[in-house]
Amino acid sequence: MDFGFSLSPSSAVNLDNTDMSLYERLCEREPGAKTCMACGSCSATCTVSAINGMSVRKVILGLQRGQFRDVEKMLSRCMLCGKCTMVCPRGINTRHLILELCRLYGSKEGEL
Amino acid sequence: MRERFASGFDPFVIPFVLGMVFVLSYCLFGMIRILVQLPKADRRKFLLSLVTPKTLLKDIKDIFLNCLIHVKLWKRNPVLGYMHSSIAFGWFMIILLGHLEVMLFLPERIHLFYYPIFFNYFVAETETTLQGAVLFFLMDFFLLMILSGIVLAIIKRVRSRIVGMRRTTNPSFLDRVGLYSLWAIFPLRLLCESFTAHISGGSFLTLPMNWIFRQFLGNELNALPTWWAYSIALGVFMTVLPFTRYMHIPSEMLLIPLRNAGLHILHPRKGFARVQFYSCPGCGVCIDACPMSVRKENLKDCTVYLNRQLRRGNEKRIEEISDKCLMCGKCTAVCQVGVQGPELRLAQRTMRNYGVNPHYSDIDPERFRVEGGSAKVLYFAGCMTHLTPGIGKSVRSLLDKAGVPFKMMDPEGGLCCGRPMMMAGRKEQTRELIRLNTDIIRNSGCTTLLLSCPICYRIFKERYSLDGIRIVHHSVFFDELIKQGKLSVQHNDSLRLAYHDPCELGRGCGIYDEPRSAVSSVAELLEAGKNREESICCGGSLGSLSLNFEKRKDITLASLKNLCVEDPDGIVTACPLCQSTFSNYSDIPVQDIAQVLDNASS
Numbered sequence: 001m002d003f004g005f006s007l008s009p010s011s012a013v014n015l016d017n018t019d020m021s022l023y024e025r026l027c028e029r030e031p032g033a034k035t036c037m038a039c040g041s042c043s044a045t046c047t048v049s050a051i052n053g054m055s056v057r058k059v060i061l062g063l064q065r066g067q068f069r070d071v072e073k074m075l076s077r078c079m080l081c082g083k084c085t086m087v088c089p090r091g092i093n094t095r096h097l098i099l100e101l102c103r104l105y106g107s108k109e110g111e112l
Numbered sequence: 113m114r115e116r117f118a119s120g121f122d123p124f125v126i127p128f129v130l131g132m133v134f135v136l137s138y139c140l141f142g143m144i145r146i147l148v149q150l151p152k153a154d155r156r157k158f159l160l161s162l163v164t165p166k167t168l169l170k171d172i173k174d175i176f177l178n179c180l181i182h183v184k185l186w187k188r189n190p191v192l193g194y195m196h197s198s199i200a201f202g203w204f205m206i207i208l209l210g211h212l213e214v215m216l217f218l219p220e221r222i223h224l225f226y227y228p229i230f231f232n233y234f235v236a237e238t239e240t241t242l243q244g245a246v247l248f249f250l251m252d253f254f255l256l257m258i259l260s261g262i263v264l265a266i267i268k269r270v271r272s273r274i275v276g277m278r279r280t281t282n283p284s285f286l287d288r289v290g291l292y293s294l295w296a297i298f299p300l301r302l303l304c305e306s307f308t309a310h311i312s313g314g315s316f317l318t319l320p321m322n323w324i325f326r327q328f329l330g331n332e333l334n335a336l337p338t339w340w341a342y343s344i345a346l347g348v349f350m351t352v353l354p355f356t357r358y359m360h361i362p363s364e365m366l367l368i369p370l371r372n373a374g375l376h377i378l379h380p381r382k383g384f385a386r387v388q389f390y391s392c393p394g395c396g397v398c399i400d401a402c403p404m405s406v407r408k409e410n411l412k413d414c415t416v417y418l419n420r421q422l423r424r425g426n427e428k429r430i431e432e433i434s435d436k437c438l439m440c441g442k443c444t445a446v447c448q449v450g451v452q453g454p455e456l457r458l459a460q461r462t463m464r465n466y467g468v469n470p471h472y473s474d475i476d477p478e479r480f481r482v483e484g485g486s487a488k489v490l491y492f493a494g495c496m497t498h499l500t501p502g503i504g505k506s507v508r509s510l511l512d513k514a515g516v517p518f519k520m521m522d523p524e525g526g527l528c529c530g531r532p533m534m535m536a537g538r539k540e541q542t543r544e545l546i547r548l549n550t551d552i553i554r555n556s557g558c559t560t561l562l563l564s565c566p567i568c569y570r571i572f573k574e575r576y577s578l579d580g581i582r583i584v585h586h587s588v589f590f591d592e593l594i595k596q597g598k599l600s601v602q603h604n605d606s607l608r609l610a611y612h613d614p615c616e617l618g619r620g621c622g623i624y625d626e627p628r629s630a631v632s633s634v635a636e637l638l639e640a641g642k643n644r645e646e647s648i649c650c651g652g653s654l655g656s657l658s659l660n661f662e663k664r665k666d667i668t669l670a671s672l673k674n675l676c677v678e679d680p681d682g683i684v685t686a687c688p689l690c691q692s693t694f695s696n697y698s699d700i701p702v703q704d705i706a707q708v709l710d711n712a713s714s
Contacts, residue, residue: 032660047495047528051475075468077475079528079545080536081495082654086692091661096435099466099536099657106467 018066022104026063029100032092036060042084042094048077056084056094059101075102113217113235113244116311120234124336125226128343131350132225138354139362142390146366149382154375161373171369178449179364180204185448188397191264191275198261200361202254209254213247229346232305233339237313244313252317255305258298266295279405281396281416283357290356293349300345304338357394364449367391377452380430380459381422388456391449392419398443398453403649406670407663410436415443415453422456432658434460438667439535439655440615445645454655461537461657472527472544480526482556484519490558492521494565495528496688503688506710507564507586513713514590514599518562521552531571532654546576553578562589564706566617566687567654573621585617587627587686587705594633594709601712607635609708610680612671612694613647614687627686627705634712638678648674650685652693668697676700684708 027033036057043055054074062071075098084094147155161167177183180201186193210228214221217235221227227234237244264275269291272280283291302321305314309322325334353359367387377385396416404410413436421429434457443453482490491511493504511518530545553561560582563569569585572578593599611631617623624644631637642648651667672694675683682701685691694702 045499047525050525072468076470077472078470079472079530079541080532080538080654081528082532083495083499085661086496086499086652086689088661093658093660095532095536095654096658096660102466102468102470103464104467107465 015065018064020064020066022068023060023063025104026097026101029104030093030097032090032094033060033097035090035092037090039089041087041089045083045087047079047081047083052077054078056088056092056097059098063101071101072105075105114238115218115221116234116236120221120224120227122230122233122336122339124233124340124343125230126343127340127347128229128350129226129347131347135350135353135362142354143366146383146386149379149386150375150384151378154373154378154383158370158373158375162369167369167372170372174368174372175365178368179361182448188446188448189275189277192268192277195261195264195268195275198257199265202258202261205254206251206258209247209250213251216243216247230339230343232308232312232314233335236311240313245315248313248315248318251305252315255298255302256317259302262295262298277396277400279396279399279411281394281399281420283394284420286352287356287358287394290349290352290358293345293352294358296345297342297349300338300342304335304342307335307338357392359390360393360449363387363390367449371450377455377459380434380456380463385422385456385459388451389419389422392416392451393449394420395448397446397448401442401446401646403438403440403442403651403667403671404436404659406666410663413437415447415451415456418453418456419451430460433457435658436656438615438649438651438653438659440649440653441619442615442646442649445619458535458537461535462539464537466538470538470541472541472548475527475548477548477551477555480522480552482519482521482552482558486557487517487519488557488559489516489518489562490521490553490556490560491518491562491564492526492529492553492568494522494526494563494568494688496567496692497564498522498525500688500692500704503564503691503704503706506704506706507562509710510590510593510599510706510713511562513710514593516593516598519556519558521556521561526552529565529568529571530575531567534571534575535655536657542575546571550576550578553581560584560589562586564688564704566614566620567689570616570620585621585623585686587617587630588623590706590709591626591630591633594630599709599713601634601709602714603633604635604712608638608678608681609635609684610638610640610675610678610682611643612640612650612675612683612685612690613644614685614690615647615649615653617686618647619645630705630709631684634708635684638680641674641677650687650690650693652689654689664693665697668693672698682708 038057040057043049043057046054048054052074054077059071059074078098080095082095088094182193182196185196210231213231214228268275305318306321306325309318314322370384370387375384379385394416398415399405399411402414404413413433418433421433437454437457439454441454497504527548528545529549530542533545534542558581562584563572564586566585572583590599594601609631611628613624628637648671650671651664682703683694683698684703684705686705688704691702691704
């Protein structure tokens, strides 16, 4: 039956199905990740956000939601310029966070 | 002179001979190993430098001045300078004169390499000659010189503050064995030469001592055991030498020619790097110098401990130390041997494997095409200046005031210069960024590239090949404009400003005078407690990968304290990152040089 409209599939992420191990391992190596309050200062200043939408906030959120491919895509354009570190109101060492995450990807320890 | 023993041998020389053979073969094999480890191009460069008269002369001069006389140390701390040169140069002279004696009096024994060392035991004086008297006098003179150095060394070990050092390293067990045997060698030599001085002859030191000992000790009985002790002390020192910090003595003699050949550290353990960390004398000058040392828990993260861990192969600590460093370069600036601590760490950082390797191949340089017509000056603000927009604004305003036509390379934000990537050890990514930026700059048709950020400035100077384009930092550029009269500034007599040397601009690129000259044209220039080559990092450095925000606070506060020794009205720096870092904690205004000039110009 056609009502002239349809329900779009839910885009909500089922957090129970998410593998949080990568996020947890990251938090072990850079505890600052846990203190992110998703203010978006990093997104606003990011050098490459205009190019591929990179943002540390989205990286941290993506990890918690299991969007590993999206995170990898964002990481793959980061230039480590350090602007996000400078503006972060929580003082998160975002460059360390990014480098450690880049190392975890593909390492045995962070295997997906 | 005649020989006392027809064989020219006594068993007491054995400990010395064994130690000497061991240390010489160890050094020889070590040297061959290092040369084999060098990349082919570097090895060629090194061997070529050895046959080029100019570099060879420089090698010899540097080895003489640094290894024997310790000129650099004299300039830094005359007491330590005297201590080191008296021992090194005195010992060298005793060995040299010992050989001279053998050549002069018993040339047939010169092939026995222990003979010059124990000459006084093996000979008896038959007649006094002028030559002999002069030689004996010199021998005693240099021995006295060494002994005075040893006394200073003992005082230094007990109280390092007396010789002007706040902190020094804790020697390891073998270091101590080496140290005590080194201390023992020269008093023992004095004793044994004194015991035999009535047979072999002596001079102002040994003859009177011989006379005194004869009164109550009986020299003949004591002579041989003391010569044994002397030989054993030498043997022990030589045997432990490769495993102690005294390895810096032979190692530095290889480091100097390698450095003069223009080599760079490429691998953190092999080749040139190996010579560097074995050349570390472990003196600990870098502990006081390191900006991280204000935090007690970071005391063991400075270069002297990195070198120790590299020798021991303690991977976990090497990684930790390498990541923490701010890469400010101060340890290299104060190092007497010139060990390049930051370069060793950088090489370590390049060894890592990452699962995600950023690439920028799909970024189109056309996206960043420079607009602005035919202006020949291209201004690249850089990431850090975009975060401190006041600085960028002042630079543009000053350029307008001076009537310099310019165009912006990154009006809406551009690409990163690549230096942060480089300091993280990611070579491929750095290369790609350099290529992209080079394209953008070349296509703009500029002849001058103006930069506000010393971090960018350094990589543009060192790694970009932009022949025909002048790369200039704004502090230098504006200083020139003021001197040429194109930019008129008002001097404010009541304003007192302290200038902070940014690490990348000062130690990194050697620019110290131009910013000072620019500041003094608008205000009274004050100096920091430690300045120029020894300026203290602001703590904001992108060089450190793992040091977090709270831990940097103490560094910033210490650096601010150093800047405020003359109680200035404000602080002026030439780096947007320093400006932003200081502003977080400073009670007085912190401005970039461009902002200060902009306020004072019309």
